[in-house]
Amino acid sequence: DAGITQSPRHKVTETGTPVTLRCHQTENHRYMYWYRQDPGHGLRLIHYSYGVKDTDKGEVSDGYSVSRSKTEDFLLTLESATSSQTSVYFCAISEGLTSYEQYFGPGTRLTVT
Amino acid sequence: RKEVEQDPGPFNVPEGATVAFNCTYSNSASQSFFWYRQDCRKEPKLLMSVYSSGNEDGRFTAQLNRASQYISLLIRDSKLSDSATYLCVVNGNGGSQGNLIFGKGTKLSVKP
Numbered sequence: 510d511a512g513i514t515q516s517p518r519h520k521v522t523e524t525g526t527p528v529t530l531r532c533h534q535t536e537n538h539r540y541m542y543w544y545r546q547d548p549g550h551g552l553r554l555i556h557y558s559y560g561v562k563d564t565d566k567g568e569v570s571d572g573y574s575v576s577r578s579k580t581e582d583f584l585l586t587l588e589s590a591t592s593s594q595t596s597v598y599f600c601a602i603s604e605g606l607t608s609y610e611q612y613f614g615p616g617t618r619l620t621v622t
Numbered sequence: 623r624k625e626v627e628q629d630p631g632p633f634n635v636p637e638g639a640t641v642a643f644n645c646t647y648s649n650s651a652s653q654s655f656f657w658y659r660q661d662c663r664k665e666p667k668l669l670m671s672v673y674s675s676g677n678e679d680g681r682f683t684a685q686l687n688r689a690s691q692y693i694s695l696l697i698r699d700s701k702l703s704d705s706a707t708y709l710c711v712v713n714g715n716g717g718s719q720g721n722l723i724f725g726k727g728t729k730l731s732v733k734p
């Protein structure tokens with residue numbers, strides 16, 4: 510299995526509070542991604558990174574920000590959590606962008622009450 | 623037309639059965655195709671890439687039809703452990719769309 514960890518694995522937070530999720534990889538892959546997975550929607554890309562300090566928006570980026578200060582770490586921040594952001598969040602990594610398979614972390618279950 | 627469409631299932635089959643999943647994609651410029659497997663409450667895991675000539679990995683066979691923009695996955699001699707959701711995945715077309723686009727998945731349940 511690819512060396513990807515996510516923390517925390519589970520979190521319950523209140524509406525309006527900031528939340529940061531962490532993804533850590535030991536594979537030295539250039540590309541990192543944050544997805545959310547909801548019933549009826551499948552996996553949707555939030556943000557991705559193509560290098561240290563290089564990030565771009567995905568399909569559902571509103572309400573989320575990301576940072577990548579080191580190759581191995583990719584942080585996802587919800588500045589002010591809303592109930593619509595209750596979801597399972599997956600981090601993924603890949604060696605390349607368009608033709609490379611992605612490997613996923615174990616996921617973080619976030620509940621916003 | 624949705625970017626990647628799959629029959630959601632569930633497909634309920636007995637052990638030993640052969641089952642086929644289909645997937646259609648909308649972007650004719652897509653070049654990379656994959657099948658992922660996702661167990662309940664787990665992360666998606668790569669099952670196999672799909673090549674133009676078709677490819678086989680043990681009991682699993684993947685086919686690609688570019689003209690019809692159609693991908694298939696065939697599972698022979700189904701095992702209980704094959705029970706999972708199978709995700710069809712296609713790459714987009716440049717920029718963030720160069721990233722992978724995931725179908726919603728087809729759920730398979732293999733019964734004794």
